[in-house]
Amino acid sequence: xxxxxxxxxxxxxxxxxxxxxxxxxxxxxxxxxxxxxxxxxxxxxxxxxxxxxxxxxxxxxxxxxxxxxxxxxxxxxxxxxxxxxxxxxxxxxxxxxxxxxxxxxxxxxxxxxxxxxxxxxxxxxxx
Amino acid sequence: xxxxxxxxxxxxxxxxxxxxxxxxxxxxxxxxxxxxxxxxxxxxxxxxxxxxxxxxxxxxxxxxxxxxxxxxxxxxxxxxxxxxxxxxxxxxxxxxxxxxxxxxxxxxxxxxxxxxxxxxxxxxxxx
DNA sequence: CGCATTTTGACAACCGTTTTCATTTCGACG
DNA sequence: CGTCGAAATGAAAACGGTTGTCAAAATGCG
Numbered sequence: 122x123x124x125x126x127x128x129x130x131x132x133x134x135x136x137x138x139x140x141x142x143x144x145x146x147x148x149x150x151x152x153x154x155x156x157x158x159x160x161x162x163x164x165x166x167x168x169x170x171x172x173x174x175x176x177x178x179x180x181x182x183x184x185x186x187x188x189x190x191x192x193x194x195x196x197x198x199x200x201x202x203x204x205x206x207x208x209x210x211x212x213x214x215x216x217x218x219x220x221x222x223x224x225x226x227x228x229x230x231x232x233x234x235x236x237x238x239x240x241x242x243x244x245x246x247x248x
Numbered sequence: 249x250x251x252x253x254x255x256x257x258x259x260x261x262x263x264x265x266x267x268x269x270x271x272x273x274x275x276x277x278x279x280x281x282x283x284x285x286x287x288x289x290x291x292x293x294x295x296x297x298x299x300x301x302x303x304x305x306x307x308x309x310x311x312x313x314x315x316x317x318x319x320x321x322x323x324x325x326x327x328x329x330x331x332x333x334x335x336x337x338x339x340x341x342x343x344x345x346x347x348x349x350x351x352x353x354x355x356x357x358x359x360x361x362x363x364x365x366x367x368x369x370x371x372x373x374x375x
Numbered sequence: 376c377g378c379a380t381t382t383t384g385a386c387a388a389c390c391g392t393t394t395t396c397a398t399t400t401c402g403a404c405g
Numbered sequence: 406c407g408t409c410g411a412a413a414t415g416a417a418a419a420c421g422g423t424t425g426t427c428a429a430a431a432t433g434c435g
Contacts, residue, residue: 285385309391
């Protein structure tokens, strides 16, 4: 019985950037879906466990989710003004993380990388 | 009147890894300091604003603070088992972040990088 | 000392998230 | 089709870290 979970996943797929659980919940309700906040949280967690969605934490500590566009490991370049997000693949940073890790005797290395900046449109003089 | 703030800073300096605000608060109370949790939070925020402490978010969304050992930009390699932390400098990743950013027209690029792994002692067979 | 300003801290409010628990739904079996 | 048990659901309460409120205390200044 994963109808709700699928609905959550669909909602996420139809969204563009990262969405918070409450966001997803609000949108589903708007579209008339009968679903509870609890279920949205549970669906999102399950989806994240499966690796079907990306999860990251905002600076405010809120978890935001996004349906994976690609199944390959990637990072995000986020505009701090408008939130515009670009997925970036970074073999360089992957290797770097591996290198610094093993250099210090660490194994099973994972890493989180978020790059922030001001995108072209937002840094345009007209602002 | 920054006695409290200094006290918070000192407490952080005497600590080894990253400490949460509540942690710092608890320790200060243990040592007999008369200080409120609110003040610890405010001091920590002020310190972070000044750049006197590192801040990062745990997976649980808790903010943890650490007195900066160095004043140069660096990242952290954290053992997911024991929490052991190594400061790593990464010219490679700095350049990479700059590169992917400007490649997409982003300016004023900043980045957060956390590398996780299992450290040598924790991955030892004896466990 | 008297007064304005800043800092402090106990406590309540907030907010996102998780837990609880009673109800509903689904699947299996007869 | 009816019944039972397991799993899913969701409303509401609990939780936990953080922030806001506001009155009291400390500080600076004349």
